Amino acid sequence: MVSSTNQNLKPLTTNINSKGNLEIGGCDLVCLAEKYGTPLYVIDEKTIRTICQDYKKAFANYPKTHMMYASKALCTSAIARILDSEGFGFDTVSGGEIYTVYKAGVDMSHVLFNGNNKSYDELELALDLGVGRISVDNFFELALLNEISKAKNKQVDVLLRITPGIECHTHEYIQTGHLDSKFGFDLTQIDEAVELILNEYKNIKLHGLHAHIGSQIFETSIYPDEIEILIKEIVRLDEKFGLKLDEINIGGGLGVKYTEKDMPPSTYEIGSLVSDKLHELVKKYGIEPPTLFIEPGRSIISTSGVTLYTIGSSKQVPNGKKYVAVDGGMADNPRPSMYQAEYFAQVANKKDTQENETVTIAGRYCESGDILIKDITLPQLNEGDILCVYNTGAYNYSMASNYNKVARAAMVLVNNSQSDIIINRETLEDLISHDEIPSRLEK
């Protein structure tokens, strides 16, 4: 099977330059750290564009495929521009994400809005900006959406998010398709939802079904299993209600390689399994091939990103571990403390030095759980060295916080030896810019 970019541990352009430093996108990482400060998120444009190509080629056998980037993995204006230019639409999960892609100039008919508790204001914004599809998650939302679209005298185009009852072996918090998940309609509730749409909610037009099984998925069989469930439901709804649904959305979830032991499948394998299954079912049931939406997030953006940190203090526990602390941690990358996620790192300025010391990389935040990497063997680290943590493109910046009142890090996009800021580093002023002091506390 042809390999794809999500199977790499590092961005495609990672090299060691003549100074013995790591470089990405032709930019020396030590120079980037000096120029922009640390912690610094670095995103390699070539890696993003190559994985987009991998996806498009992988699904070429099923021409009715639409790629929707799950923007919650990393949603910035520049990233939206890149995905848009690759012909991707966007799966969004909040008013903030909808607004970001809108301001980036994305054609809003290529946007889908998804989520288990969308607010009135968010649904209104989605309708006002002309979002292409809303994936309705539950009965409450169905009623709310009909009310809003009726008030606006609009018809709203929807999918129903369903819970197909498929379990995948990923972390419990990132599984979504199992039966007692908080997301979507249970299979036994679909008929009631369809009856409401057909008989009462006249402003809602149902186009198809949507499911999403989970994230960081390594099992390829879940995709054909999921498609079988979705197509069978579509065939059943046609028989029972004469309803012609012609869209299925199979979600995202393809895994990436955080450490050497991770073996995520290739997009090409997923693409051929999915298109073979669809061709088989279309033939079996004698139906028109449905439009297929897929929504990869992590696998599009994770591999392209690294985070640079500066090494500060260290602590040798007598007869125990050696901790080496960096100037970031759980506020710029909450995944290790939240999901026990593992990461791989190298020292940007010592690539040709022997790796001979096993240390634990600690974050700077006031939590014992703020450990970025447990027991990694690296060259001896000294204060001022630059650590490069790989595969931080997805669910790092997008989950970042200001915990401990620390300013959020900057992000640069690198390509062809050029680096450009795409997120400015927050300033101390930014940190208090939303604070107010009530007049009775005046001094």
Ligand SMILES: *Cc1c(COP(=O)(O)O)cnc(C)c1O
């Ligand atoms: C999170 C999410 C995705 C993307 O998942 P990845 O694992 O990042 O590919 C796609 N679809 C839906 C509905 C999601 O909630």
